[in-house]
Every structure is written in C-alpha cells, then in structure tokens.
Amino acid sequence: MAIINLILYSFIAGLSTVFGVYLVRRFESLVKKRIIFLVSFSIGVLLATAFFHLLPESVELSQSWFYWALGAVIALYLMEHFIILHSCQEEHCEVHSLGATSLLGIGFHSLIDGIIIGLAFKISFAVGVLSSLAVIFHETAEGVFVYTFLLYDETDRKKALFYSWLVALATPFGAIITFLILDQVPRFILGWFLAAAAGSFIYIGASDLIPATHKEYSFLNIFLVLLGIAFVLGIGRFLG
Structure with missing residues (x-):
C-alpha cells in the first residue's frame, strides 16, 4: 500500500510542473500577475513542512542531523x-538563460x-503526504517559471513543453527509486x-x-505565507 501511495503522490507532484x-x-x-500568491503560499508550506515534520523526524533518528541539513543548503547554493546563475552573462540580468546546463540543473532539482x-x-504516510503537498505547490509555480524562461530564451513552444515534461518525470522517478x-x-x-x-x-523557500x-x-503575501504554515499544521493534525 505504501508504494501505491508513493507512486500516486509522486506522479501528482511531478505533473504539477506540467500543470x-x-x-x-x-x-x-x-x-x-497572480503567480506571486501561489509562491507566497508555497513558502509557508515548505518551511512548515521542514521545521515541523522533516527536522523533528531527523532529530529522532540521528544525532548528526544538523550537518546534513546545513550540507544540503550549501550544496544547493553551489x-x-x-x-543556473553562471549561465547569465550580463551583469544585472533578471532572467537567466536556460541553456542545456541550466535545464539539467532544474531537472536535478525536480529529482x-x-x-x-x-x-x-x-x-x-502523514509526512509523505505533507512533503508531497509542499512539492506540488512550489513545483506548480516552478512550472510557470520554467516555461516562461524557456520562451524568453526563444525556445520553440512545443520543445519547451517537451522539456517541461522531462523535468516533471524526474520527480516520480526519484521518489520510486529512493523508496x-x-x-x-x-x-x-x-x-x-x-x-x-x-x-x-x-x-528553496528562503533563497x-x-x-x-x-x-x-503586499499584506496578502504575508497572509498567504502564514496560511501555508497553518495549512501544514492543520493537515498534520488531521493525518495524525
């Protein structure tokens, strides 16, 4: 049953990019115009899932959890x-070129x-569902960004959609193999x-x-961050 839940939620999470x-x-x-509201809600969901569920579980299982948490932050930064950032050749560009290397980085992030x-x-099951929801919300926003950046980089629309599907499928692949x-x-x-x-x-949330x-x-952004936190707490209590 666990593997069925995993496959279901990981595919939904992956497809959220395509959505x-x-x-x-x-x-x-x-x-x-409105994507910023989804981003704000995603911040609350990501941070609450990390601090209220993933970190407490890791503390119970390992005494050296803090090395790994910090190591992940440093690894993602590098x-x-x-x-991603190295592909931008201009000094103050707001949209970075998404060449093959950058697209590989985004696919790795989905993995x-x-x-x-x-x-x-x-x-x-509860931690799995909450982590899946956190991925779903921020991957939906990421799908918007990836597609927009690809079009900005003058990528053909059909090819951009194909690349987006490849990025999306990396999520269930990583989930099933890891499990x-x-x-x-x-x-x-x-x-x-x-x-x-x-x-x-x-x-991801902070950087x-x-x-x-x-x-x-906007005060609505602040409210949506707090709502995302409350959402995770509520779902966590409901699932036990």
Whole structure:
C-alpha cells in the first residue's frame, strides 16, 4: 500500500510542473500577475513542512542531523551558483538563460524533490503526504517559471513543453527509486537524508521564493505565507 501511495503522490507532484505550464499557456497574462500568491503560499508550506515534520523526524533518528541539513543548503547554493546563475552573462540580468546546463540543473532539482517524497513516505504516510503537498505547490509555480524562461530564451513552444515534461518525470522517478533503494537502510542514515531534505526545503523557500515576494509588497503575501504554515499544521493534525 505504501508504494501505491508513493507512486500516486509522486506522479501528482511531478505533473504539477506540467500543470503550471498549461496554466501559463492558457491564462498567460493572468497567471503572471497572480503567480506571486501561489509562491507566497508555497513558502509557508515548505518551511512548515521542514521545521515541523522533516527536522523533528531527523532529530529522532540521528544525532548528526544538523550537518546534513546545513550540507544540503550549501550544496544547493553551489549548484545554483555554478549551474543556473553562471549561465547569465550580463551583469544585472533578471532572467537567466536556460541553456542545456541550466535545464539539467532544474531537472536535478525536480529529482531531489522526488527523493524527498521517497524519504518522507519511508517515515510515515502523514509526512509523505505533507512533503508531497509542499512539492506540488512550489513545483506548480516552478512550472510557470520554467516555461516562461524557456520562451524568453526563444525556445520553440512545443520543445519547451517537451522539456517541461522531462523535468516533471524526474520527480516520480526519484521518489520510486529512493523508496526501493532505502528499504534496507539503517534508521540513522534515513535521519541524515531527512535532514538534508529539510535543508533543501528551507533553502528553496528562503533563497528562491521569499526574494520573489519582496518584488511585490503586499499584506496578502504575508497572509498567504502564514496560511501555508497553518495549512501544514492543520493537515498534520488531521493525518495524525
């Protein structure tokens, strides 16, 4: 039953990227104006899932959890710096060129999301669902960004959609492989990976999403961040 839940939620999480793509294709002007609200809600969901579920579970399983949480933050920073940001040749460009290397980095990020879901379902159904929801919300926003950036980079629309599907499928692939490989892994090692997963969520929320909300100041953004936190707490209590 656990593997069925994993497959279901990981595929939904992966398809949320494609859903974001189809949203921007169908309602381009509206989505670009309102996407910041989804980003704000995603911040609350990501941070609450990391601090209230992933980190506490990792603390129970391993005493060296903090090394792995910090290590994940540093690793993602380096990957983003050398792969995503390095592709921008202009001094102050706001939209970075999405060449093959950058697209590979984004696909790797989706793979990490899948690994996080696989790890979370190893702990419990509740943690798995919450981690999946966190991925779903921020992957939907990421789908909008990826497709928009690809078009900005003068990529053909059909080719951009194809690339978006490849990025989306990396999530369930990572989840299923991780779940199967970790079947015999000791609990303390699982704690390391959960701490790294928490660090990944914290980095994505703090480094990628929060700065985006500062570009458009609104009390609604603040409210939606808090609503995202409340949403995770409510779902966590409901699932037990």
